[in-house]
Amino acid sequence: KQEVTQIPAALSVPEGENLVLNCSFTDSAIYNLQWFRQDPGKGLTSLLLIQSSQREQTSGRLNASLDKSSGRSTLYIAASQPGDSATYLCAVSIFPDDKIIFGKGTRLHILP
Amino acid sequence: EAQVTQNPRYLITVTGKKLTVTCSQNMNHEYMSWYRQDPGLGLRQIYYSMNVEVTDKGDVPEGYKVSRKEKRNFPLILESPSPNQTSLYFCASSFFSDSYEQYFGPGTRLTVT
Numbered sequence: 709k710q711e712v713t714q715i716p717a718a719l720s721v722p723e724g725e726n727l728v729l730n731c732s733f734t735d736s737a738i739y740n741l742q743w744f745r746q747d748p749g750k751g752l753t754s755l756l757l758i759q760s761s762q763r764e765q766t767s768g769r770l771n772a773s774l775d776k777s778s779g780r781s782t783l784y785i786a787a788s789q790p791g792d793s794a795t796y797l798c799a800v801s802i803f804p805d806d807k808i809i810f811g812k813g814t815r816l817h818i819l820p
Numbered sequence: 821e822a823q824v825t826q827n828p829r830y831l832i833t834v835t836g837k838k839l840t841v842t843c844s845q846n847m848n849h850e851y852m853s854w855y856r857q858d859p860g861l862g863l864r865q866i867y868y869s870m871n872v873e874v875t876d877k878g879d880v881p882e883g884y885k886v887s888r889k890e891k892r893n894f895p896l897i898l899e900s901p902s903p904n905q906t907s908l909y910f911c912a913s914s915f916f917s918d919s920y921e922q923y924f925g926p927g928t929r930l931t932v933t
Contacts, residue, residue: 739919740919742921742922744924750926750927751910751924751925751926751927752863752910752912752922752924753924754921754922754923754924757920757921759919797862797863799863799922805876806851806868806870806876807865807868807876807878807879808853808865808868808878808922809865809879810855810862810863810864810865811862812860812861812862813862
């Protein structure tokens with residue numbers, strides 16, 4: 709059964725630092741991996757989607773990588789800002805079921 | 821504006837009283853799904869639908885029903901709600917699950933007493 713793990717569960721870093729969030733999954737049979745952001749009491753906002761055949765995707769200060777063979781993805785945030793404070797979740801779309809499994813998220817706090 | 825809408829946003833009900841949470845999307849998406857989010861357990865998929873009249877169980881389907889009679893709508897039905905179904909519920913949609921990003925609704929906070 710596919711399991712998705714995000715470590716650490718919480719992270720605090722000073723403003724301006726670059727940081728990496730980790731996501732690991734147990735079964736490499738996936739269609740894609742998606743990173744989301746969730747602000748307190750709000751819904752999820754998609755950040756980046758990486759297809760299983762891709763190695764990375766970039767959007768602004770965000771870069772997500774995928775190593776399907778090792779079951780790992782990272783989300784790199786450059787030059788962090790207080791507005792980046794949120795919970796970051798990763799999710800995999802499972803082949804061939806079409807189910808989607810989420811990690812429990814990393815709660816990120818950027819210190820001004 | 822492209823969006824996923826859910827109603828109601830907040831609901832307090834009593835055990836056993838049937839309820840329906842509606843979900844609608846205006847993006848002509850094929851794939852729709854329901855999740856519940858609980859502290860310490862994260863987001864878990866309840867049901868999903870690949871297309872009209874096609875629905876499948878996610879990881880936590882017990883106590884829930886869904887239907888997909890129209891492409892844009894995917895209601896979540898709790899026939900006999902229980903307190904353990906108190907949760908934050910999200911509806912999401914995408915063109916397909918295998919290659920397109922998901923768009924989430926704003927959430928429905930349900931309390932069952």
